[in-house]
Amino acid sequence: MITLTEENYIKSIYHLGKQGVNNVSTNAIAKDIKTKASSVTDMVKKLSEKGYADYKKYQGATLTEKGKRVAVSIIRKHRLWEVFLVEKLNFSWDEIHEVAEQLEHIKSEKLIKQLDAFLEYPTHDPHGDPIPDETGKIKSIDKILLSQAQIGDACICVGVQDSSSEFLKYLDKNNIALGTELIVVHKEPFDNSVTILVSAKEFIISNMIANNLFVKVG
Amino acid sequence: MITLTEENYIKSIYHLGKQGVNNVSTNAIAKDIKTKASSVTDMVKKLSEKGYADYKKYQGATLTEKGKRVAVSIIRKHRLWEVFLVEKLNFSWDEIHEVAEQLEHIKSEKLIKQLDAFLEYPTHDPHGDPIPDETGKIKSIDKILLSQAQIGDACICVGVQDSSSEFLKYLDKNNIALGTELIVVHKEPFDNSVTILVSAKEFIISNMIANNLFVKVG
DNA sequence: AATAATTTTTAGATTTATCTAAAAATTATT
C-alpha cells in the first residue's frame, strides 16, 4: 500500500531528477514539497525501504524502476484529469492544477483507462505536457524556450514551463495560447527581452516570460 | 479545515441518523466505519468541538445544521460522481461505489458545479438514490420495499437498499434493473419469499432480495 | 590544510487517528 504522502514525494523526486541531477538532494525535495529537510530524510529512508528509491546518507535520492513507474502513473493521471477539466468541464488552464493534484491520487485502474478512452486518448495536457501512455511511455516533442529562439524564427507556442495561475493569466491577457504563431523580431541584449510579432502586432515580452514559454521553430 | 476522516464520520452519523434514531450510538458508528468504539468517542468529541455534531457522554451523537450541510454536500458529490462513472465512463452500477468513496472527498466548488452541469443535472444516482441540489435540498420519491408490496401490485423498480456488488450482480443476472416493471404474483407466508412476474415470466425471489429492492406501486 | 559555511542527519516532541485493556455508566435480567 502506498500513501498519498509517499506518492507526492515520489513525484517530487521524479520531477527534480528530470531537471538536472539524478541524485536529488534532501533540501531540493524539502523546498519543492514545502516541508523540512529532516522530514525528507525520514521519508526518503522509508521510500528506500519500500523499494521506491535508492538512498545513501548524504548522497541524495534517485527513484528505482519501481519508483519511476509510480511517478509516471501519477503524472499520467494528473494530466488526463487536467484534460478532462478543460475539455469537458470548461475549466481554464490556470484553474486545473490544484484540482488535478487531488484527483491524481484516486486509485482505480479502470477509472483511468476509461477516462483516457472518454477523452479520446489525448497526447498532451492543456499546458502542452505529454501524457504518458498506459505502458508508461512518454513521447515528447522537440520544443525550445522562446528565449532560445533566434531573430527571424517563426514559432508556434507548444507549452509552458511554469504553469502557475499568474503566468497563465498573463498569457491569456495577451492572447497567447498553445497553438499561437509568432515571429521573433528582436532580442534586446541589455535585458534579454524579446520582441515578437503576434497576429500582425509587435509586442515586447520580458526575459522571464520568454524563459517560461516553450515554442516549436519552423 | 475538515479532514477526510472527519468527513467520513459525519457521513456515517448522517446515514445512521436517517435510518431510525436521531442520537447515533458510538457502537453503531464504530461498526459502520469499521473502527473501535474508543476511536469513535475521540472523534465525536472533536466533531463536537468543531461544531459539526452535538454530543453528550453516553448519549450518542447528532449532527448540527453545520454538520448536516457537510454530510449532504458529500452525498451530493458521491452520487454525482456515480452518475458520471456510469453515464460517461461505462462503469456498471456494481463497480462505482468504491471509486465514488474516494472522489467524494475532492475539494473544489467549481468542479462539482461543472460536473453537475456536464451530467445535465441528474436527480438520481445509478442506484436510484436522490441527488441533493446545490442548496442541499433532497426530493425523494415515494418508494416502498418490494417485500411491502401487495399481491397483484404492478411495480416499477426504482432503487436498491443494499448497493453491494454482490446484490447488484444478482439483480443483473436476473435482468432486474431500475425501470424494470414487475407484478407481485404471490407472497409465501412460510419464508416470506415473493413470486414476481417479470417480462412475462414468473420468478421467485427470497425475502432478503425483496427486502433490498425499492419499487413504486401503480 | 585549516577554518567557515552549508547541507544533512539525528534526537526528541507534537499532532492525528488509531488500538487494547481497564474502568465507569447504562441497560437488561433475574
Place this chain on the structure above:
DNA sequence: AATAATTTTTAGATAAATCTAAAAATTATT
C-alpha cells in the same frame, strides 16, 4: 432492588508524518 450483561469512556500505546534544535558530514573559502 440487586446482579449481570452490554455499552461507552478513559488511560495509555502505537504508527505516520511532521517539526525544532543540535550534532555530524560535506563543501567552499581562505
